[in-house]
Amino acid sequence: MAMIEVEDVRRTFTVRARTGRWRREKREVRAVDGLTFRVDEGECVGYIGPNGAGKSTTVKMLTGILVPTGGRLRVAGVDPAARRAELARRIGVVFGQRTTLWWDLPLRDSYELARRIYRVPDARYRANLDRYVELLDLGDLLDTPVRQLSLGQRMRGDLAAALLHDPAVLYLDEPTIGLDTVSKAKVREFLRETNRERRTTVLLTTHDLTDIEQLCDRVMVIDHGRLVLDGPLERLHSVGESERTLVVDLAEAHPPIDLPGVRVARTEGPRQWLAFPARQSAAPIVAAVAERYPLVDLSVREPAIEDVIARIYAGSTPVAAG
Ligand SMILES: Nc1ncnc2c1ncn2[C@@H]1O[C@H](COP(=O)(O)OP(=O)(O)OP(=O)(O)O)[C@@H](O)[C@H]1O
Secondary structure (H helix, E strand, O other), X not given: XXXXXXXXXXXXXXXXXXXXXXXXXXXXXXXXXXXXXXXXXXXXXXXXXXXXXXXXXXXHHHHOOOOOOEEEEEEOOEOOOXXXXXXXOOEXXXXXXXXXXXXXXXXXXXXXXXXXXXXXXXXXXXXXXXXXXXXXXXXXXXXXXXXXXXXXXXHHHHHHHHHOOOXXXXXXXXXXXXXXXXXXXXXXXXXXXXXHHOOOEEEEEOOOHHHHHHHOOEEEEEEOOEEEXXXXXXXXXXXXXXXXXXXXXXXXXXXXXXXXXXEEEEEEOOEEEEEEEOOOOOHHHHHHHHHHOOEEEEEEEOOXXXXXXXXXXXXXXXXXXX
């Protein structure tokens, strides 16, 4: 069953740009430019693209905050902008950069407010709260004012708030941004479980490709308001041939490191950038470097979405239907 239907949706903005000292000209920005896709119940789909690609504009239209300039939208069977209040009871939204919780109130009070706003029946509210307190480890935090929570704790609090009313669709915007590795793992585990057990349909926007790898089977890539790829996650790798980068600091400057399966992308004094296929583990490369070179420090960088998109264009692969 289709949970999100988007048919040839467009959204333009008129901006006034300065063209001279006194002159201003009106210009049209096509933030979303003929978007078509469908997400079925229970799917978890990654929605990625570079800055300014049109992701937020899409999500705002899907929540009913923005009205499309053209095309047709349906979320859980309803037109979001026309029936925004009704839709609010069927969707949940989490923004990594902002909180929907009340800053000065304890978590518990924010949840109580959500219960009233969404008119969640008592028994369901209690069952859900118990479940999220356990899964998200919120027990000791319920009576703490939100402003005293760490970023990771607050994010877990936000996730529970977004799901207390059992929404059919969950929009996540950078849910792991700024979190440490342990908190990221907790959040991802919880989302996987929610998607699997409750069959919540998830649309996930992120710049962290590991989020997508660990949560989604399908990925849509948007650029300049248009889909450039829609298909199973493996296509992103095979099409994009993404690379991760091992950044190594040696004790001193050295000629480029020579290892099989490794491409030296850049060198700068004692620092070298070693690119390798994203699917491969970094461990054998780290071991080989440590054995043969005077290794001082290292870090691994995930593939940047911009690189992935550049490779999609280089291969000029047509949009593939999921
Ligand atoms: N309210 C607005 N008025 C004018 N232009 C806008 C408005 N909102 C978005 N835009 C423009 O529309 C385009 C798409 O923006 P959008 O915020 O949807 O991108 P995004 O993919 O979410 O980017 P990011 O990853 O940086 O959040 C950009 O060129 C942006 O400047």
